[in-house]
Amino acid sequence: MLYGAIEAGGTKWVCAVGDGDGHLLAREVIPTTGPEETVSAAVRFFLRHERPAAVGVGSFGPVDLNPASPTYGHITTTPKPGWAHTDVVSPLRTALGVPIGLDTDVNAAALGEWRHGEGQGVDTIAYVTVGTGIGMGAVVGGRILHGLTHPEFGHTRVPHDTGIDPFAGSCPYHGDCLEGLASGEAMRQRWGRPAEEVDDDLAWDLEARYLALAVTNLTYTLSPQRVVIGGGVTGRASLIPGVRVRVLELIAGYPGLPPLTDPDAMTRYLVEPSLGDLSGVMGAMELARGAAKGTT
Incomplete structure (x- = not known):
């Protein structure tokens, strides 16, 4: 068929x-x-x-x-x-x-990874895409997560230290929500060029900081067994490793489960899409x- x-x-x-x-x-x-x-x-x-x-x-x-x-x-x-x-x-x-x-599209990506990629063998997977905007889809027990509407994870709030990052945010609705601070559009507005052209370690450290805050919130609320991060902004080789390090720092050992306490296990918890x-x-x-x- x-x-x-x-x-x-x-x-x-x-x-x-x-x-x-x-x-x-x-x-x-x-x-x-x-x-x-x-x-x-x-x-x-x-x-x-x-x-x-x-x-x-x-x-x-x-x-x-x-x-x-x-x-x-x-x-x-x-x-x-x-x-x-x-x-x-x-x-x-x-x-x-x-x-x-x-x-x-992001729910479909989550479903694709659950069926054929990084989600094989687990019941709960979250897929975060970081591109022009930021979205999240999740599969729980083999079913896409729906509720009042589909998840709008990009519009959740993360701490914004304006002393470190005075950028007001790019979101037309919320300003400095996650999407407003960490999306490709946010990077373009903040640094004056597309994300793929940004070659400043401080810029990517800031991006890793925001994504780590988001993954920590996702870990504590949805409790997925695997988090996949994809999208055009994630092409920087140092980004995902940097996010992993910061997630472990933010989690601070609670709860005491191997993916959230052990750096090697973290590389299997927070991953890039195997389906590309x-x-x-x-x-x-x-x-x-x-x-x-x-x-x-």
């Missing part, structure tokens, strides 16, 4: 067809332009291949995931021009005639599998 997958990002849509066991048979990258043009290009991709049993979509958000809502399947209050209040699910379902599974840039695509494939079975 074949499944379709879409990782619907703000800059590109990655469309794929696979067998659901980690084997991709076809893949295409589509630039994210206007909604109608982008969705139509995705439809054409699937029409060029054998019809999948279902298609899973991991989308940038915020996304309405409540099936009882009249705006289910819509990207809602995104600041991306032209995409606010866009229905993603209905056009795909109508054009392809198959069930559509939907979740956020395919975490979201593989997770979207899992959403399709659930949609085909009627479980999502």
Whole structure:
């Protein structure tokens, strides 16, 4: 049985067809332009291949995931021009005639890593993506974590020492929330250039500090068995090791469990995605599998 997958990002849509066991048979990258043009290009991709049993979509958000809502399947209050209040699910379902599974892009990435990557063998995994913004998705007991809405971890608050970091924050809603202090956009505004062009150790020490505070909060609230950090900002080789060191300092031995007290065990607790840039695509494939079975 074949499944379709879409990782619907703000800059590109990655469309794929696979067998659901980690084997991709076809893949295409589509630039994210206007909604109608982008969705139509995705439809054409699937029409060029054998019809999948279902298609899973991991989308940038915020996304309405409540099936009882009249705006289910819509990207809602995104600041991306032209995409606010866009229905993603209905056009795909109508054009392809198959069930559509939907979740956020970061929830899809968490699901992909749980099924095929770093989450194999554990019940609870959290995936944090640090890119233009910051998001978090979690799988608990084999199910994506949902509640009032999908997690908005990027908008949680972390201590902000303005003596060390006078930057006011980049978030248009909260200023110095986690996303406002540690996202790629925050780095661009603070240092005057994209994160990948920042080559100042002090800048990356500050980034590691904020991410360590976030991981510590996540550890104490969700208690995941593994935390995966991905996204474009994490390409700096020293960043994740620096975050691990600071998490151990912040945890300060409480509780006395090996991942939170032993540096070697910490390298297996806080990890980078083993699926690389395919975490979201593989997770979207899992959403399709659930949609085909009627479980999502």
